[in-house]
Each structure stands twice: as C-alpha cells, then as structure tokens.
Amino acid sequence: MIDEGELKNLDRLRWQCRRGMLELDVLLEAFLEQHYSELPTRMQRHFIQLLEFPDPIIHAWCVGGEKPDDEEFAELVASIRATSVA
Amino acid sequence: MALDKQRFDTLILGAGGAGLNAALQLANANLKVAVVSKVFPTRSHTVAAQGGVNAALANVLPDNWHWHMFDTVKGSDYLGDQDAIEYMCREAIPTVYELEHNGVPFSRLPNGKIYQRAFGGQSQNFGGDQAARTCAAADRTGHAILHTLYQQNIRAKTHFYDEYFAVDLIKDEEGVVLGALVLNIATGEPLLIESKTTLLATGGCGQVFRTTSNAHINTGDGMAMALRAGLPLMDMEFFQFHPTGIAGKGMLITEGVRGEGGYLINKDGERFMEKYAPNAKDLASRDVVARSIVTEVREGRGCGPDGDHVMLKVDHLGEDVIAKRLPGIRESSKIFAGVDPVQDPIPVFPTAHYVMGGIPTDRFGRVMPTASDDGDPLPGLYAAGECACASVHGANRLGGNSLLDILVFGRLAGHNIIEYVKQNSAHRPLSDDSVAQSVDRLERWDVKGEGITVSELRKEFRKTMEDHAGVFRVEDMMADGVEKVKAIRDKLKDVRLTDHSATFNTNRTEALELENLIDVGLSIAVSALHRKESRGAHSRPDFPKREDGEWMKHTLYWKEGDKLEYKGVRSQPLTVESFPPKERVY
Numbered sequence: 167m168i169d170e171g172e173l174k175n176l177d178r179l180r181w182q183c184r185r186g187m188l189e190l191d192v193l194l195e196a197f198l199e200q201h202y203s204e205l206p207t208r209m210q211r212h213f214i215q216l217l218e219f220p221d222p223i224i225h226a227w228c229v230g231g232e233k234p235d236d237e238e239f240a241e242l243v244a245s246i247r248a249t250s251v252a
Numbered sequence: 253m254a255l256d257k258q259r260f261d262t263l264i265l266g267a268g269g270a271g272l273n274a275a276l277q278l279a280n281a282n283l284k285v286a287v288v289s290k291v292f293p294t295r296s297h298t299v300a301a302q303g304g305v306n307a308a309l310a311n312v313l314p315d316n317w318h319w320h321m322f323d324t325v326k327g328s329d330y331l332g333d334q335d336a337i338e339y340m341c342r343e344a345i346p347t348v349y350e351l352e353h354n355g356v357p358f359s360r361l362p363n364g365k366i367y368q369r370a371f372g373g374q375s376q377n378f379g380g381d382q383a384a385r386t387c388a389a390a391d392r393t394g395h396a397i398l399h400t401l402y403q404q405n406i407r408a409k410t411h412f413y414d415e416y417f418a419v420d421l422i423k424d425e426e427g428v429v430l431g432a433l434v435l436n437i438a439t440g441e442p443l444l445i446e447s448k449t450t451l452l453a454t455g456g457c458g459q460v461f462r463t464t465s466n467a468h469i470n471t472g473d474g475m476a477m478a479l480r481a482g483l484p485l486m487d488m489e490f491f492q493f494h495p496t497g498i499a500g501k502g503m504l505i506t507e508g509v510r511g512e513g514g515y516l517i518n519k520d521g522e523r524f525m526e527k528y529a530p531n532a533k534d535l536a537s538r539d540v541v542a543r544s545i546v547t548e549v550r551e552g553r554g555c556g557p558d559g560d561h562v563m564l565k566v567d568h569l570g571e572d573v574i575a576k577r578l579p580g581i582r583e584s585s586k587i588f589a590g591v592d593p594v595q596d597p598i599p600v601f602p603t604a605h606y607v608m609g610g611i612p613t614d615r616f617g618r619v620m621p622t623a624s625d626d627g628d629p630l631p632g633l634y635a636a637g638e639c640a641c642a643s644v645h646g647a648n649r650l651g652g653n654s655l656l657d658i659l660v661f662g663r664l665a666g667h668n669i670i671e672y673v674k675q676n677s678a679h680r681p682l683s684d685d686s687v688a689q690s691v692d693r694l695e696r697w698d699v700k701g702e703g704i705t706v707s708e709l710r711k712e713f714r715k716t717m718e719d720h721a722g723v724f725r726v727e728d729m730m731a732d733g734v735e736k737v738k739a740i741r742d743k744l745k746d747v748r749l750t751d752h753s754a755t756f757n758t759n760r761t762e763a764l765e766l767e768n769l770i771d772v773g774l775s776i777a778v779s780a781l782h783r784k785e786s787r788g789a790h791s792r793p794d795f796p797k798r799e800d801g802e803w804m805k806h807t808l809y810w811k812e813g814d815k816l817e818y819k820g821v822r823s824q825p826l827t828v829e830s831f832p833p834k835e836r837v838y
Binding site for chain 2: 175180181185186187188190191192193220221229230231251252
C-alpha cells in the first residue's frame with residue numbers, strides 16, 4: 167500500500183525516475199516536474215506503481231506505443247506520452 | 253564525524269552486467285559480498301543493451317573463437333591487446349553457457365540451440381563470409397541478463413546496498429585499496445564499507461557530452477574514483493559516436509533509417525553526404541557521417557534557430573514503409589523531437605555512445621597502476637565492464653562485444669578475487685587520512701551561500717566537451733578545449749547547492765556526479781589532444797592517417813598534473829600467432 171508520505175515525497179520520486187534508459191529518464195522526469203503534482207491521488211498512486219515496472223515494459227508503454235490492459239494505467243501512460251519534452 | 257562501518261570480503265561498486273556477474277561467482281563461493289548501486293540494480297544501463305552477446309558457438313553458421321578474435325583485433329584498429337582479446341573470445345563460450353544455465357531466456361533455433369544473429373564486423377575464416385555470432389534474448393537481451401543475474405544473486409545471498417552513491421575509494425598507509433566511503437541517498441548518511449577486495453563496475457561516462465545516448469546515471473563515477481585514488485585511465489580518447497542521435501536529446505535513431513533510404517540534409521535542403529562520400533553517401537561509415545554532420549554545423553549550414561543540427565529526411569519513404577520497416581522511429585521522433593517523420597524531417601546530431609577506454613586492467617580484471625608492461629597489479633583492486641579497459645576494444649568496439657566484455661571480465665574478476673581472498677584472508681587496517689579526505693570531500697557540499705549552480709556548470713561543461721573534444725578534433729580547438737575544461741574544473745569550488753536537505757537530495761548527488769564528470773572529461777580532452785593520428789573512433793582531420801610506427805601504444809592519463817604516459821600494445825596472443833596491423837577495409 168502506498169502511503170500519503172510516499173505520494174508527497176517528490177525528492178524520492180525524482181530519484182526513482184533515474185532509469186537505465188535515457189528515453190525513460192527524460193520522459194518520466196519531465197512528467198514528474200510538469201504534471202505529477204496536479205494529478206488526482208488515484209493517478210499519483212498509479213505513477214508510483216508504474217515506476218516499479220522493469221524498464222523495457224515502461225519503454226514499450228510510454229515510448230513504443232503498447233497499451234497496458236488496465237484502463238486507468240493506460241490513461242496515465244497516454245498522459246506521459248503526451249508530456250512535452252521536445 | 254562518527255561513521256557507521258560494515259565489513260565484507262568483497263565490495264562491488266555498480267550493479268550492471270559486470271558487477272552482478274562478478275557478485276554471483278563470489279556469493280556462490282560463499283564469500284561475503286556487498287553490491288553498491290546508486291539506482292535499483294535492474295535499472296542499470298545494461299538494461300538498454302538490445303543487441304546481444306558475441307560468442308563463437310557455431311549454432312547457425314560455422315564459427316570458432318579464432319575468427320572472432322581476428323574480427324575483434326581488426327575492429328580495434330590494432331590497438332586492442334591480443335592476449336586479452338584471445339582470452340575474451342575463448343571465454344565467451346563458457347560465459348554464454350553459464351548464463352544459459354543460470355536461466356537467461358536466449359532466443360532459440362528450432363533444434364533447441366541458442367539462436368545467433370549476424371552483426372556488422374563479423375566474419376568467417378578471417379575476413380571471409382558474414383558470420384552469425386550474436387546470442388540474443390529477443391530485443392531485450394540486456395534486461396534478460398540483468399534480471400536473471402539479479403535473481404540469482406538474491407538466491408546466493410549477495411548483500412545489496414540499493415540507492416547508495418559511492419564517494420571515494422579508501423586505502424591503507426601503503427596505498428592498498430580497502431573499500432569505499434558510500435552515501436545513503438535516502439538518508440544522506442555516509443557509510444564506510446571495508447573490504448579485502450574492491451571491484452569497480454560502474455559503467456560508462458556518456459554524460460560528459462551534451463548529446464549522448466547514455467542514461468543519466470552514466471557519469472563515470474568509478475573512473476573518477478580511480479583518478480582521485482592516484483590511478484590512471486587508459487585510451488580515453490577513444491569514444492564511439494553514433495552519427496544520428498535526436499538533436500539536443502541524444503536518443504539513437506537507428507542506422508536502419510538510412511539503410512531504408514532516409515538521407516541527411518542541411519539548412520539549404522542540400523543532401524550534403526554526396527560531397528563527403530560520393531559513393532556511399534549516407535551509408536558511409538559512422539565516423540565519416542558523424543564528422544560530415546559536425547562540419548556542416550561548424551560551417552554555418554546547420555538547421556534550427558541556433559544552427560546546431562542537421563535534418564534526417566524520411567517522409568519520401570511513405571507511411572507504410574516507415575511503419576513496417578522502421579517501427580519505433582516514428583514514436584521516438586514524435587515524443588522526443590516533436591516531429592512526425594512521415595511529414596517532417598528529424599533533427600539529428602552525433603550522439604556519444606560508448607567509451608572504449610577506462611581503468612587499465614589485465615585480463616583477470618586486476619587494475620594496473622603504472623605504464624610498465626611487466627609491472628604488478630594493484631593488490632585487491634579490480635575493474636570490469638565499460639568503466640574498465642582490459643583493452644579488448646582498442647580504438648573501436650564491435651557490435652555484440654560490449655555485453656560480452658562486461659560478462660566475461662565480470663566473471664573472470666570474480667574468479668580471481670576468490671583466489672586473492674583465499675591468500676589474503678584478514679582485513680587490513682585503514683588509513684585515517686584516507687577516510688578523512690573522503691569525508692571532507694563530502695562535507696565540502698554542506699557549505700551554504702551564493703554561488704554557481706550545479707546545473708549551470710554541468711551545462712557549460714557538457715557543451716564545451718561536445719564542441720572541443722567530440723567528433724571534430726583538430727589541434728587548436730582541442731587545445732582551447734583543454735584550457736576551457738581546466739577553467740571549469742577550477743570553478744567547481746564556487747559551486748553551491750540550492751538544496752541542503754538530507755533525504756533524497758538529488759542536487760547533492762548531481763554535484764558529486766559533476767565532480768566525476770569533469771575529472772573524466774579532462775582525461776578524454778587531454779588524451780585526445782595528444783594523439784596525433786587517426787585510429788578507430790579517434791579521428792583527426794589534421795592527422796588523417798593511422799601511424800603504426802609511432803602510435804601503436806596506449807595512452808595513460810593521471811589526474812595529478814594532467815600527466816600522460818604511454819605503453820605499448822600487447823600484440824602477442826596467448827596461444828596463436830599475432831595478427832599484424834593491416835589497413836582496415838570492410
């Protein structure tokens with residue numbers, strides 16, 4: 167279970183966005199800085215859960231265009247893909 | 253400062269393929285092993301390696317280790333040490349089988365054997381027909397290997413320090429390395445890890461350049477720790493650049509795009525590769541294409557408001573071809589460059605990809621502290637993987653040999669450490685001075701007040717490295733670059749943190765990384781300035797030829813005095829005849 171402190175600990179989340187792939191570093195960090203704080207709590211929990219997945223899976227979803235089965239997760243992934251990093 | 257202390261037989265810094273394969277050998281031999289990693293282990297950069305591991309298994313086409321050795325020596329542009337290359341190519345075979353037995357899900361042939369794919373630079377029969385030598389686990393080879401090795405280490409009871417940052421090596425009065433001071437990123441508390449042996453396996457340093465395909469974690473930490481401990485770095489001028497990274501971002505745009513008919517244009521819409529390589533054009537070798545792009549930008553024909561990149565045009569291929577043959581490129585371009593290549597060209601610039609140089613080791617992973625060819629290794633200190641230089645890649649690395657390097661030499665370092673610990677079973681007393689120096693370096697960042705920010709200096713440094721020590725290397729601009737990077741090194745004392753909190757302080761971690769980047773950056777800039785020839789990835793338009801008479805030697809750089817020394821290439825293999833240098837033609 168993700169507690170309230172974990173949801174608000176942006177410093178910790180920033181370090182969790184350090185990944186083994188440059189694409190994920192750039193995309194996840196930008197999403198965290200630009201959008202995370204405005205997300206409803208439910209979606210913040212999903213973001214923290216997403217960070218626990220292996221890099222190739224996050225990459226397939228957020229860069230490769232594969233769609234997670236869970237609809238709310240898919241909604242989160244779509245928001246991450248739409249983050250401005252260009 | 254009262255320091256918490258822990259003791260282990262072996263301390264491994266870094267949890268990529270090299271660190272984890274070494275740790276597994278040690279833990280299986282019942283040694284007490286600690287692995288320190290600044291990120292969760294399976295998020296190490298090995299995870300990004302998609303290609304595969306070379307080993308002459310001969311499952312698809314005839315093959316043997318001697319042909320693999322020939323290709324590697326030739327690929328290295330004859331700067332690789334032939335004893336180490338022979339050893340790696342022979343050991344590739346048991347290394348891959350061991351990984352298979354540990355559970356790596358390699359792709360299979362219908363007969364059940366490991367599938368092997370063909371890669372550039374691989375030949376049968378010493379330069380003959382194409383070979384098929386690369387073992388892969390679909391397109392997730394790095395991930396599959398890392399995941400398997402991590403799980404096996406958990407089973408074998410390796411002790412992991414996840415999210416700990418290694419600050420400095422700790423020595424005794426005689427200079428023997430006895431562990432490291434590390435920082436718990438979550439709490440900001442330092443921890444002293446004492447060990448009988450230490451393995452540096454911290455990976456590469458692509459972040460020294462503004463445009464790189466490397467993850468943010470690749471900041472050359474272990475290389476810089478070695479430099480601060482008074483050790484040299486070898487052959488740092490040899491850095492592999494991929495010609496087409498997304499401009500300003502670094503993500504790779506595969507060569508397949510040009511293979512399918514994509515081509516490069518400058519701001520005038522000119523297909524400029526026709527001038528530089530009239531026959532091969534956009535399919536010329538990586539270094540030629542990369543240098544041509546930089547030349548266009550330097551001569552004022554770059555694109556964009558700052559004129560700092562060129563364009564890769566693919567829209568003429570049509571949406572169907574792009575979707576079918578270049579999957580992923582459209583998505584990557586849309587997300588990271590903000591363009592849909594079906595309609596608009598992709599902004600590109602050469603991206604720093606892989607460093608051939610590193611901490612000099614022998615073929616057992618033992619760190620060699622001097623330029624003397626018959627000198628002794630430093631007792632108890634080992635290095636493996638991209639941070640190390642066993643000199644198997646020489647001036648240029650072949651595809652499929654990077655995963656091989658980390659796995660073979662991680663494994664062999666593990667075996668050698670087991671023997672060392674048998675003969676050196678007691679912990680030695682630490683030097684208080686050595687510990688105090690490291691603690692001072694850490695506490696220096698507690699100083700508050702106005703100053704330059706970490707991100708400002710990092711930005712200036714990485715741009716300077718790209719402009720003066722990147723793809724385009726001529727004497728004056730490189731000499732200018734060395735002075736500029738030295739001036740940046742002097743500015744480090746004026747950098748202040750904007751955040752002094754204890755827990756997950758990314759600002760402090762990035763300050764420590766910046767110190768490492770600058771030390772490693774200077775090793776690249778100084779080594780490159782002084783190598784007055786073109787060989788492999790080091791290309792000097794002012795010295796366009798390979799000069800075997802004078803330059804078949806390794807560069808060694810020391811931080812103190814930015815000193816250089818040289819030592820000869822080891823051209824004598826272990827059991828076969830030497831491959832003499834020839835012109836490298838493909």
